[in-house]
Amino acid sequence: MKFKFLVLGIVSSVVFGFVVKEKQAYQYKGYHLVWSDEFNIDGVPSEKNWNYESGFVRNNEDQWYQRENAYCKDGFLIIEAKKENKANPHFVSKNHRDWAQKRDSIRITSSCLITRGKHSWQYGRFEMRAKIPVAKGMWPAFWTLGIKGNWPANGEIDIMEYYRGKILANVAWKSDKSDTEWDSATQMLSDFKKANWADEFHVWRMDWDANFIRLYVDNQLLNETKISDAMQGKNQKIHPFRQPHYLLVNLAVGGDQGGEFTAAGFPSKYIIDYVRVYQKK
Known part of the structure; x- marks a missing residue:
């Protein structure tokens, strides 16, 4: 239930247990x-800002990406991982060499929103305020990819990544030393002194x-x-x-990386207050 009240002329509401x-x-x-999405309009996320990935995409992940699992409500973007059971339209054979085509069914659905083709930036302060899901098997992320080149030559920056009890801040690129070179920093969720840290909103930032x-x-x-x-x-x-x-x-x-998950983890919600990009004057 949502309760609105007026404080010093600012409209506030109680949503997901937080005063917003x-x-x-x-x-x-x-x-x-220079750009932001505050997710203030209920319903479908802004088409001016976001495209969507579709299907089984990477890392042998269990979820099927579809746009229906992302929606705006009460000033938040919610990405919801859900249990479903339907046929994989790209299924070929259980012996197929492509992992995405040898799965005959879809058991989990979720969403991946991307600004590719709509917005990109070189340098700046990138910021997200969000509450991340930490149930077993969940793997939320907030990250960037370069517009030119194939991965990893285009460069990857993981402003926020979580799995298996770890918060990660990573930068990856192609080098002469290895096909993919990583500069990674990890902090265990248990290292944060506040017991209910994962139940609160936090601000992830890249400068x-x-x-x-x-x-x-x-x-x-976390990482430089x-x-x-x-x-x-x-x-x-x-x-x-x-x-x-x-x-x-x-x-x-x-x-x-996400590892095993259990039925108790669903539905799981990644709740995002805003995403903002600043650049120097």
């Missing part, structure tokens, strides 16, 4: 807001310029990557972190 004020983007000194990528949660620095370290390849044609990136926000289930 009508949102106004914070103005950081030296930055200006990115021509020299560094810095990843934070609630102003706590020197961009020149990702520009050492002798045959490197793309500078992965000196090009525009687009955003992805998704709730994966299981797969290579």
Whole structure:
């Protein structure tokens, strides 16, 4: 149930157990807001901002991505992982070499929203306020990919990733040392002193310029990557972190990293208050 009341002229509401004020983007000194989605209109997420991935996409994950599992309600974007049982329209054979085509059925559905083809940015402060699901097998993420090149040459930045009790902040690229080089930082959920930390909203942030990528949660620095370290390849044609990136926000289930899940974890909701991009003036 939703209760509205007036406090100093600001409309507020109680939603998901939290008092939520009508949102106004914070103005950081030296930055200006260049893009945001506050999810203030109930229903389908803004078509001006988001496209969707579809089907079984990556990492042997168990969920089938579909746009129906993402919706806006009471000022939040909700990505919901649900148990379903329907045929996989791309099924070929249980012996097929493509993992996405050897599954005869869809057991879990969820959503992945992306700004690819609609919005991308080079450098800035990227910010999300959200409450993440931490049930067994859940794998929520807030991340970016470069617009040019195939993965990992285009560059990947995981501003927020969670699975198996761990918060991760990662940067990945292609190098001469290995096909994919990772600069990863991990913090166990149990390391946060507050017992109900996972039941609250938190702010994940990336500060990115021509020299560094810095990843934070609630102003706590988790990882810092020197961009020149990702520009050492002798045959490197793309500078992965000196090009525009687009955003992805998704709730994966299981797969290579999410691990086993149980029926008790469904439905599971990834609740996002806002996503904002600032750039320096």
